[in-house]
Amino acid sequence: MTQRDYTRERKRRKRKKIAMIAIGAVVVLCLGGAGAAFAFYQNISDKLHAGVDPALRDALVATDMAGEPFYVLLMGVDGSSEREASSEYAGDQFRSDSIMLTRIDPQKKQVTLVSIHRDTLVDMGEYGQNKINAAHAIGGPSFAVETISDFAGVDISHYAEINFDGFKEIVDALGGVEVNVPMEIDDDMAGGHLDAGLQTLDGDQALVLCRSRHAYDDYGDGDSYRAANQRLVLAAIAKKLLSSDVATMANTITSLSGYVTTDLGITDIIGIAQTMQGLDPDNDIYSAMEPTTSEYIGDVWYEITDVEAWKEMMNRVDQGLPPTEEDVVDEASGTVLASTGSGPKGPSSSAGSGSSSTKKSGSVAVRNGNGIAGAGAEAAERLEALGYHNVDAGNAENFNYAKTVVVYREEGQADEAQEIADALGASVVKHNDGTYVFDTGFLVVLGADWK
Incomplete structure (x- = not known):
């Protein structure tokens, strides 16, 4: 089976209700300065904590959120209301479709977003080798945290999960977000068409951009492009929310609470956000994706991590450096695959790395x-x-x-x-x-x- 056959096979599958993670990140990064307005929403905390059990709290490592860098695991799970109502998926623990490990530095007011391929092959101990997105289906949020913490080599302090329905709600609650769409997208599997260029997207349109993979079949790994666009939209949401008035923020958090599961309480969120005020999304957000190659094993496609490059990337992230030494932009599509913001590039921590080439986007x-x-x-x-x-x-x-x-x-x-x-x-x-x-x-x- 060739990569081409695999792509065609995936196109034939029933459209997945892909969960988006942007809202979880926005909660962590952006809400703040409106504590009085949120006093009317005492029930929000209970909604946010629905699904948070002692096992998850035990898996998280406590940190001083105001004084030291910490990691948040942001996950999108394909558990929309339409999917949950389907008899086909009745009783399922849904696999995570989007996985993003986020480092927040409250002192430097910097954020690093590292996307992880959902098809990454990892060893899950007694459960054997599995795609990393199976961790959530196997053992819920706590096992997802443990698996990704081991994989990345860092402690995870907080968790946020959002389903499909919440993404539209949050973007529409903000009155849309301004995004420079890198290229024209015509992808029925993602929900429709988008023109290229700077424009204000509503919830449905933003979802198309964040779901689309097959629009990039001629360029390379569709999941990498999709993850890059998710980070692009996330930055746009953060920028819009930071400039919103109190009423808009209140409306946004209300819309959000029905679709997000997180260990963070309202006071935690406000405290983080107040500390992070002044963050410039254009310069203070670094981003990249886990380096992998695709392999066909036992009739299944997996992403195989470049272990040395991954260790180098996470070492840079843990030092507060951008994940890559320079921006990586696909010239053919205009998609920003890795961004260094305005941060210091710093020396590479890998000794004697054998590859000096920039990853190409073409197939x-x-x-x-x-x-x-x-x-x-x-x-x-x-x-x-x-x-x-x-x-x-x-x-x-x-x-x-x-x-x-x-x-x-x-x-x-x-x-x-x-x-x-x-x-x-x-x-x-x-x-x-x-x-x-x-x-x-x-x-x-x-x-x-x-x-």
């Missing part, structure tokens, strides 16, 4: 056209070293190709195609005139001249 199909055993796998390794992590290797329709060819789809990809050719020693680079049939951004056919 590449490698086809063995010479019959040399292992040629396709070797070419794929070279491309991964170049920064391409969405490479599909297989055989061509025959082994009679004399020369290695690099084919690109779009006119603007010529320079990138030449870079691929240089890395592989290919002698021919051409724009596809319809001769070649492929769905990826680039096609490489290895000929007899392959070395």
Whole structure:
């Protein structure tokens, strides 16, 4: 089964009611300065704590929220009211669709958002190896906290979870949020269409942006782009809420309380927010995603963590540095995959890291056209070293190709195609005139001249 087959299979699945995590983060980062207004909402705390049990509180590590950095696990769970009412999912513990580990530094007024692939393969002890998003379904919030704390190597102090329905409510309660949509999105699986450019999104539109994966099938890992857009919308919500009046804040927290589960109380939230006042979302929020590669194991696709790169990233985060040394922007789609804000880049903590390339967003199909055993796998390794992590290797329709060819789809990809050719020693680079049939951004056919 190729990556292409996997993508098609996922497109055929029944639309998932993907849970969004942005609201949980907003609660933690942004609410404040309106303590008197919230005095009328004594029942809100009970709503927020519904589902918080002693096991979860035991899994969390206490910290001084006003005086030292701490981590919050933000999770979106596919448990919308429509899904809960469905007989198909009756009685289910829902898997988390969005996982974000957040470091909050109240002294420096900085926030770091690190998204974690939901399909990351981890060892869950007595439960064996599973995708990391299964932790919530297996043991609820407490087991999710324990699993992700072990995986990231940090203590987690607080937890916030939101379902599908709450996302629309919070954005609409704010009167929409202003977002510069990186590229046009036309994704029925995500709920519709969005034009590119700066615009004010309502709840439904923001949800489309945060759900969309298949709009990026020609660019690379759809989950990475979706997570990047979720962080983009989160920053927009934070910016809007920070500039809102007391009435809007009160309306927002009221809308929020029915859809969020968190160990934080109202006074906790207000205290954090008051400490974080002055945070500039454009410069004081760092973001990135866990570095992984995709592997097909036992008829299932998993994300396999680059352990050394992950350790380096989390070491930087724990030091208060941005997760990456520089911004990572996909030039083809304009999506910001990693942001360093205005923070210090700092030295890399990894000694002797073997890769100096920036992760590429394009997808590449490698086809063995010479019959040399292992040629396709070797070419794929070279491309991964170049920064391409969405490479599909297989055989061509025959082994009679004399020369290695690099084919690109779009006119603007010529320079990138030449870079691929240089890395592989290919002698021919051409724009596809319809001769070649492929769905990826680039096609490489290895000929007899392959070395």
